[in-house]
Amino acid sequence: MTRPFPRGAVIDNGRLTGIGGVDVRSLASEFGTPLYVVDEAELVGRMREYRGAFGEGATVAYASKALCVTGVLQLAAAEGLSVDVASRGELYTAQRASFPMERVIFHGNNKAPAELRDAVDLGVGRVVVDSLTELERLTSLARDAGREVDVLVRITPGVNADTHTHIATGHDEAKFGLSLAAGLAHTAIDQVLKTDGLRLAGLHSHVGSQLLTSAAFEAVVRTLIVLLGDIHRRHGVWLEELNVGGGLAIAYTPYDPEPSITQYAAALLDSVDQEAKANGVPAPRITVEPGRSIAGPAGITLYTVGTVKDVPGVVSFAAVDGGMSDNVRPSLYGARYEVVPAGAPSPPRDARPFDVVGKHCESGDVIAAGVWLPADLREGDLLAVAATGAYGYSMASNYNRLARPAMVLVGDGHARLLVTRETTEDLVAHDVVL
Ligand SMILES: *Cc1c(COP(=O)(O)O)cnc(C)c1O
DSSP: OOTTSOTTEEEETTEEEEETTEEHHHHHHHHOSSEEEEEHHHHHHHHHHHHHHHOTTEEEEEEGGGSOOHHHHHHHHHTTOEEEEOSHHHHHHHHHTTOOGGGEEEOOSSOOHHHHHHHHHHTOSEEEEOOHHHHHHHHHHHHHHTSOEEEEEEEEOOOOOSSOGGGBOOSTTSSSSEETTTTHHHHHHHHHHTOTTEEEEEEEOOOBSSBOSSHHHHHHHHHHHHHHHHHHHHHSOOOOEEEOOOOBOOOSSTTSOOOOHHHHHHHHHHHHHHHHHHHTOOOOEEEEOOSHHHHGGGEEEEEEEEEEEEETTTEEEEEESOOTTTOOHHHHHOOOOOEEEESSOOOOOOEEEEEEEOSSSOTTOEEEEEEEEETTOOTTOEEEESSOSSSSGGGOOOGGGOOOOEEEEEETTEEEEEEOOOOHHHHHTTOOOO
């Protein structure tokens, strides 16, 4: 099987022929394309690997922003995960999925007063405080509601994660959290500790996404554990919980390393133990918040080729029926993807390179450049893109007024809709006719 397709994918002579026990041609004909396809075995397998590797002594919170749809949150809830939300919409999705509110962690660098009120009224398990302004709002909401709110203070640890600048979040110039170096972190911690109605459960930090090495994770653990010691010296309390965020990378192409969840967990728990011992700090309970590394490898996108355009001696384009509206990552971050032909099994065919592009009115609307595809590729052929489960649908738009694709969950030979395809009517539903 060609990495990085999900475990339920059947790859035959470099072609994707089936997934989750369902023929790709029947998926395309029944649900249309573009189509997001989520392999249930891969998705649930990753949730279980996280839970197993971290054990009962730690909490695994699925970062819903990676792929926030009701059915996926239902699966996460059933697998015993907690969930991160960062808006009213994500919180509402968790409610619709009947997620137990005590397993919801509410994030955001600019939570609206109404969002904070919902979080307090619904009794979410943790509110992650990201600013001093928010702390004031939360204090009065807790007072009005007459209930104690469990909070984590989000620390900006001054760690420069080695990743794309748009998804690095732990350096002092980042918009997230309360800077340790600038003293904001201590101000917030002091404030929470002396406020009735707020209970400081612990600290949070998330330094970035698509992290390939353990250096940033270890630096965060060290910084937070040293901080636990400082807090004990200043206030005489041991905080019980460290939430170290998400960020484990995934393989998008066969050339990418494929980080192991199990190894990441072992290394992280080990560094917690070592730092706790070295600093004389009682080992805290750990929470991790993986998003991409749960949803990403479980999803693929199926497209239909519409136009093949050969510019002699220059380039050949294979234009598909979606593009940057269903996967913005190539144009946003220069992200690379693996694309393979899909459809009926076929003997090996001659291949030539194509730029696989979308149908939007932008030259940057590229899915992947220089992809080797069958030389006789033509209109109506199917293509499959790997590892689109995270930050594909969740960042999708209606650019050029394209309807957002449907999403199906496949497993054991069945396909179930997770999201229906938008209709043209949906696209104008909020337009007001003058
Ligand atoms: C985005 C985010 C995550 C998840 O990041 P991944 O790279 O998808 O694992 C976790 N925690 C917080 C606070 C985030 O903002």
